Amino acid sequence: QRHTKISSIQSLFSLPASMLRFGVILSVALLLLLNTVAAQPAAPTDLQVTGYTSTSISFTWTGSAGANGYELNYYESGSGNLLQTISLPGTGTTYTMTGLTPNTLYELISVQAVDAAGTSGKSNEIQLETKPAAPTNLQVTDHTSTSISFTWTPSDGANSYELNYYESGAVSPHSVSVYGTSYTLTGLKPGVLYEDISLQAVSNAGTSGKSNEVQQETTPAAPTNLQVTGFSTTTISLKWDASVGAASYILNYYESGVDTSVPIPGTGTTYTMTGLNPGTLYELISVQVVNSAGTSDISNEVQQTTKDQVQKDPHMETFDGVRYNFQGLCTYVLSQDCKNINHPTFQVTADFRSKYSELLSKQVTRVDSVNIIVGGRQLVRILNNNSFLINGELLFSSFAVIGKNEGTVTVSDDHVHVELHRPNMSISWTKTTRGVSIIFNDEAMHGNVCGLLGNFNGNMEDDLMKPNGEIMSHSDIEEFGNSWELPGSCE
Numbered sequence: 001q002r003h004t005k006i007s008s009i010q011s012l013f014s015l016p017a018s019m020l021r022f023g024v025i026l027s028v029a030l031l032l033l034l035n036t037v038a039a040q041p042a043a044p045t046d047l048q049v050t051g052y053t054s055t056s057i058s059f060t061w062t063g064s065a066g067a068n069g070y071e072l073n074y075y076e077s078g079s080g081n082l083l084q085t086i087s088l089p090g091t092g093t094t095y096t097m098t099g100l101t102p103n104t105l106y107e108l109i110s111v112q113a114v115d116a117a118g119t120s121g122k123s124n125e126i127q128l129e130t131k132p133a134a135p136t137n138l139q140v141t142d143h144t145s146t147s148i149s150f151t152w153t154p155s156d157g158a159n160s161y162e163l164n165y166y167e168s169g170a171v172s173p174h175s176v177s178v179y180g181t182s183y184t185l186t187g188l189k190p191g192v193l194y195e196d197i198s199l200q201a202v203s204n205a206g207t208s209g210k211s212n213e214v215q216q217e218t219t220p221a222a223p224t225n226l227q228v229t230g231f232s233t234t235t236i237s238l239k240w241d242a243s244v245g246a247a248s249y250i251l252n253y254y255e256s257g258v259d260t261s262v263p264i265p266g267t268g269t270t271y272t273m274t275g276l277n278p279g280t281l282y283e284l285i286s287v288q289v290v291n292s293a294g295t296s297d298i299s300n301e302v303q304q305t306t307k308d309q310v311q312k313d314p315h316m317e318t319f320d321g322v323r324y325n326f327q328g329l330c331t332y333v334l335s336q337d338c339k340n341i342n343h344p345t346f347q348v349t350a351d352f353r354s355k356y357s358e359l360l361s362k363q364v365t366r367v368d369s370v371n372i373i374v375g376g377r378q379l380v381r382i383l384n385n386n387s388f389l390i391n392g393e394l395l396f397s398s399f400a401v402i403g404k405n406e407g408t409v410t411v412s413d414d415h416v417h418v419e420l421h422r423p424n425m426s427i428s429w430t431k432t433t434r435g436v437s438i439i440f441n442d443e444a445m446h447g448n449v450c451g452l453l454g455n456f457n458g459n460m461e462d463d464l465m466k467p468n469g470e471i472m473s474h475s476d477i478e479e480f481g482n483s484w485e486l487p488g489s490c491e
């Protein structure tokens, strides 16, 4: 069309000379007419990309005078086939192609100006590859106190990925380049929330938008520096150093073959184990931290033997918690069956003997041996050097069965431990402190025993009871103690 118009103008200039003057005037008039009414616009220039994503490309160009619209063409990479002509009415000189395919080369992109007379030639041509699509399905697959593992669905064309994350409360993100479809972030802080974790695909064309975001708290670190701060006949107090991110703690311990775990609510860093058995070894005591991410490893382990009910001078503590000192030099009933005071089914007695105390520079009373009498017969006698007698026979072994499976005697380090089946009870002896403790495994004993260790009825008020039922006050300890003396047993 353009060619035809130019030919017709040229033909005007080829008129005979006589017509030239008129022809010039006519041709100038025609040129003016063509220019004002039907001149083709010049091609747009300076087509430029102003921005692009995985699915869009934005352009600007320098418009053409007189244009009342533009056409944007682009071609398929490789085949060179025209993919689309987009008509853009009006005089605007920006456009954003949308709905494009990620990670795809769009080429021979050009604009042409349009007016009533026709369409201009093409602008400069450009080509551009869209960015890769954002990765999807980012998931946390595992975590520890110092790591978080992820998987994701990869993006076509991605050469690598940028993993972005924030440590809770931090203003600036951390970023790390990763490859493949899974990754484990390491070197993290225990008990900390990592949030706004997202992934971007990186290709030669650029960096995609963000994947979905995930968050994960790391498991807290194990508490440290667990220590025993105190203990009594029935309690062990503990303290430890706090762990970051703790929501609560768990206490673990091992006693007499049984593993126990108890929750400790809150974030305090002290705890007192209560209701424990006297003279008993609590071992493998540890604490763990709990938060929403899980449970930490265990702290260091400690162990502690609770105080004996009778020790040293002797200091006494009854089953119900009454404390007193009693210095006699005979054999006394520590505890016995009290249903029939004259014919008890069992008795545990202790031989109190005098001993010179270097520390106190005077004679003091010490427990010298412990006797366990069942059915009127002396079943076991524990000596102060950790030797023991069963039915009168002296034994030195570290383990022995009593009679026909009536119980066992175990000797370990400082302790002699006697387990009886009937009555169901245990008696422990600590050599260094001359300590004695009695544990009843049968609830029926509670309130049905008597002796220097009281009646075990849960009431501290009536513990100092003589065999005749008379209850003594602390000022009458001598009278109370002597009332439980075995006749003819004095030193």
Ligand SMILES: *[C@@H]1O[C@H](CO)[C@@H](O)[C@H](O)[C@H]1NC(C)=O
Pocket (backbone or CB within 6 Å): 383, 385, 387, 394, 396
């Ligand atoms: C413990 O003392 C008893 C009584 O004095 C004695 O017969 C025994 O040999 C001693 N045991 C040890 C291991 O010394």
Ligand SMILES: *[C@@H]1O[C@H](CO)[C@@H](O)[C@H](O)[C@H]1NC(C)=O
Pocket (backbone or CB within 6 Å): 421, 422, 424, 441, 442
């Ligand atoms: C003794 O008591 C313990 C603890 O309650 C129990 O496990 C055990 O079976 C009892 N033994 C006998 C012989 O009754």
